[in-house]
Amino acid sequence: MLITKLKDKQSLLSLVSGKAFLIHCHGCMELSFPLEEAAAVQKELSGAGKVAGVMTADYICNPENLRLRLRAHMDEISQADMVLVFSCGVGVQTVASMLEEMKVCAACDTYPLPGFQGLTPLEHDCGQCGECYLNLTGGICPITACSKSLVNGQCGGAKNGMCEVDPTMECGWERIQRRLAALGRLDLLKSPTQIRNFAAGGEGTKETTTV
Amino acid sequence: MKITELFDRGEFVVSAEVGPPKGIHIDHLVEEAKTYLSGVHALNVTDNQSSVMRLGSLATCKVLKDAGLNPIYQLTCRDRNRIALQSDLLSAAMLGIENLLLLTGDHTRLGDHPQAKPVFDLDSVSLIHTAKLLESGVDLGGNPLVGQAPSFAKGAVVSPCSDSVDAQLTKMERKVAAGAEYFQTQAVFDPEKFIQFMERAKQFGKPVQLGIIIPKSAGMAKFMNDNVAGIHVPAALIAELKADKEKTKAGITGIEIAARIIKACKPYCQGVHIMALGWESKVPALLELAGI
Numbered sequence A: 001m002l003i004t005k006l007k008d009k010q011s012l013l014s015l016v017s018g019k020a021f022l023i024h025c026h027g028c029m030e031l032s033f034p035l036e037e038a039a040a041v042q043k044e045l046s047g048a049g050k051v052a053g054v055m056t057a058d059y060i061c062n063p064e065n066l067r068l069r070l071r072a073h074m075d076e077i078s079q080a081d082m083v084l085v086f087s088c089g090v091g092v093q094t095v096a097s098m099l100e101e102m103k104v105c106a107a108c109d110t111y112p113l114p115g116f117q118g119l120t121p122l123e124h125d126c127g128q129c130g131e132c133y134l135n136l137t138g139g140i141c142p143i144t145a146c147s148k149s150l151v152n153g154q155c156g157g158a159k160n161g162m163c164e165v166d167p168t169m170e171c172g173w174e175r176i177q178r179r180l181a182a183l184g185r186l187d188l189l190k191s192p193t194q195i196r197n198f199a200a201g202g203e204g205t206k207e208t209t210t211v
Numbered sequence B: 001m002k003i004t005e006l007f008d009r010g011e012f013v014v015s016a017e018v019g020p021p022k023g024i025h026i027d028h029l030v031e032e033a034k035t036y037l038s039g040v041h042a043l044n045v046t047d048n049q050s051s052v053m054r055l056g057s058l059a060t061c062k063v064l065k066d067a068g069l070n071p072i073y074q075l076t077c078r079d080r081n082r083i084a085l086q087s088d089l090l091s092a093a094m095l096g097i098e099n100l101l102l103l104t105g106d107h108t109r110l111g112d113h114p115q116a117k118p119v120f121d122l123d124s125v126s127l128i129h130t131a132k133l134l135e136s137g138v139d140l141g142g143n144p145l146v147g148q149a150p151s152f153a154k155g156a157v158v159s160p161c162s163d164s165v166d167a168q169l170t171k172m173e174r175k176v177a178a179g180a181e182y183f184q185t186q187a188v189f190d191p192e193k194f195i196q197f198m199e200r201a202k203q204f205g206k207p208v209q210l211g212i213i214i215p216k217s218a219g220m221a222k223f224m225n226d227n228v229a230g231i232h233v234p235a236a237l238i239a240e241l242k243a244d245k246e247k248t249k250a251g252i253t254g255i256e257i258a259a260r261i262i263k264a265c266k267p268y269c270q271g272v273h274i275m276a277l278g279w280e281s282k283v284p285a286l287l288e289l290a291g292i
């Protein structure tokens, strides 16, 4: 289990282009989830006429569960220009992998909670880095999908699209490149140099993270 | 001397690579470098190449510099965090080592200490950014440096024959944006691919040195095809290496192949970087045959 915090409001509102379909996950909310802040953002977006629909669900990290839930909202989703997910990084990645044609954005950053592990990380993994990169990488987590957790693009080690560390694993940055190309968002790869903040979360800092 | 000054002057810049030994005796490396590589403009010193623990790159650079050669300090992000990397960059500047080649580095799992913790606190792009920041007199933590700031020629690598060439070009662009001033490439065996790559890379306006490995045998070529990222030796070249075993063993076939690749690519690049991998003694003959 983990802790999510909303990204700062300005960067959140600037993420939304056109109409957004909002997904709130309340799976682990008994622990720590910014419910009130999320409601405030939703209110602001909906006041501006930017909400195409809202879905609230438990454990969207569980693909079977999510697939069923999404089915009931496909009409609204098809009206939307993007999907904004209020959940941990696993939830966002699960949504992104099911809505391949959509721009799927993370509304939260995910932090580790000392002593707890993520609940149902089945296909996707979140390293709880505390500064979610999914909005720059087409919903594929560079921290867990890349063996070196690189945040500025592919290293020189990929061979036939596979990772230098594990030839049975597809290179995460190859997947990111492909997904952004499919979304027409290769411009995101020209983002300014990213420098990780290990004081924000991630392994090795669990003891010192204060919440 | 900064390698960027040579590019600025329009020189076709030739560099070669040396790998420090696994031990403390460096005389042999220095002797070989002085004998065979004094004709090149600069010498790359690898940083625990392939994640195999060796004598340090920085110390070796200093020894080469004292011997009158012009070293390029290779620095990877595999073994050091941002504090150690910046400290080593300052050490390099203090020792008068001005040429850098900044890399992410191979994963620890690939080397001779697979149990080691991989660091990757920074990566090639953020390390270039950091070197540039130090040049402005500030460190990555935002703290001012005392006294004169260091000044470097900041190099980076790119892999033109990678099967992920789009991702490589994207990364190259990010390196340029972060402050990379020149590039060396992974070894090229297919001039056609390199030329296509340069058609796309020339928009960045940075000098590129063609990477060259002298192929030693058909077996080596096949091994690289199977195991080394970004290297593809075409079947025709493997057949050529197979045809006359004695000639190949003597290094003549490899030199002919490498010289041909250099000649075909020369109009499209600004220099050549030779990774001799133990065949340092063949570098003068190669340069002569290639007409440089």
Ligand code: SF4
Residues within 6 Å of the ligand: A088, A089, A090, A109, A110, A125, A126, A127, A128, A129, A130, A131, A132, A133, A134, A141, A142, A143, A144
């Ligand atoms: S980038 Fe990855 S590790 Fe970081 S919060 Fe997002 S999903 Fe989790």
Ligand code: SF4
Residues within 6 Å of the ligand: A145, A146, A147, A148, A149, A150, A153, A154, A155, A156, A157, A158, A159, A162, A163, A164, A165, A170, A171, A172, A173, A174
């Ligand atoms: S090959 Fe790809 S996944 Fe593996 S370390 Fe390099 S960039 Fe990351």
